[in-house]
Amino acid sequence: MTTSILWFRRDLRLADHPALLAARDAADEVVPVFVLDDALRGPSGPNRLAFLYRNLRDLHDRTGGALRVVHGKPETTIPRLARETGAESVHVSGDSGPYGSARDQRVADALEDVPLVATGSPYGVTPGTLTKSDGSPYQVFTPFLRAWRSRGLRSPALTPRRLSWSDGGLPDSGVPRDPSTSARLPEPGEDAARAAWAAFRDKDVSDYARTRNDPGADRTSRLSPYLKYGVLHPRTLHADLGTSEGETVFAQELVWRDFYADVLHHSPASARQDLRPLQLDYDRPGKRFEAWQEGRTGYPIVDAGMRQLLAEGWMHNRVRMIVASFLTKDLHVWWPHGARHFMRHLVDGDLASNQHGWQWTAGTGTDASPYFRVFNPVTQGQKFDPDGAYIRRWVPELRLLSGKAIHEPWTCEHLPKGYPERIVDHAAERQEALDRYQKAKGR
């Protein structure tokens, strides 16, 4: 009897899983394991951790109770598990992130004679594989998208009909208790993920090109938490998509994930620093930063978004841009402060998408918005939440305001009870942001 280990990381599913097939083909029985790595648990925050644990319980059930969840450093636990189970190979989905790639190298070294076999990745195209004709990485999305499309779609991996899971004789200490969180998190598990995808595909994707920017309608796919942990693979989604306008736009949104993962793969330091330093003068995060975190800025669309983040561990993408612009351009705070707050709370917090989404807004990233593109929180609200449905949902103090006043409550004779004054004047701070940029340009 031969044994292989399937080490799950960001691929918590059994369907469309190439590394799972590789593990099965390599041995008679497969021992599924997951390592709770403190280096990753620390920055995850309770929302993402709770969602992770719930998905691990689903995976435990799906593997007939064979999944073993172990604590410790991967470079010590994986070799130990390989010894204890007598595994002849360890299989993973590749990880090209700054932490993951270094970790996998350490594990491969520590495993010595037992090969660590990487098959596939959490992305439609493995980061690092699409390059320009001169071999250098793409800096701009649209050429990346063209290259992505011309490469062609890969077919989903078959789901094995029979698979001999084994616990390898290892003790089952179970999945830890969920950390305490009051956020309403999405339903965990592969069935829930596939149901969410089917519902979106059958209904909302047809009108996605139009409705995706309407936070009140709330008709985006909400699949990001499943994609983050690989409960769904983007390849599965691409394979199901047709060529209508909505489907094309949605597919393109999925490619953004691949693009940003590719950028981070080539510039790992950009997770913590400016990809393209601007040398701007920034303000230290203080009281205003706290007001932003808590949704008390006095700008309704900003406060609605920040409160949704705390309540759901998720924020509509249009609003993510608005609140990011507010922090970086109106409060002049360096983007990593905002990105860290997002990563603490987001249930979908993907390092590449989050850090580079922030850098796009801040103007320090690849394909960055020009410095003069400063979002106006009032006009953004009027344009994308015209009847104020989104604001009313998240800022109850403003529920009774008329459609027009809800984006500018300070124009009312009395500010509604409990709602704060504006912490800054947008017009003045916009000018301040432009002035600071002009100053930095001379450096």
Place this chain on the structure above:
DNA sequence: TTTTGAGTTGTTCGA
């Protein structure tokens, strides 16, 4: 080799 045009997500101002 050089040139040219287009490039996720915006705002303001003045005609």
Place this chain on the structure above:
DNA sequence: GTCGAACAACTCAAA
């Protein structure tokens, strides 16, 4: 109200 211009600098691919 509507519309075009201006607001940089750089990447990339096609001509």
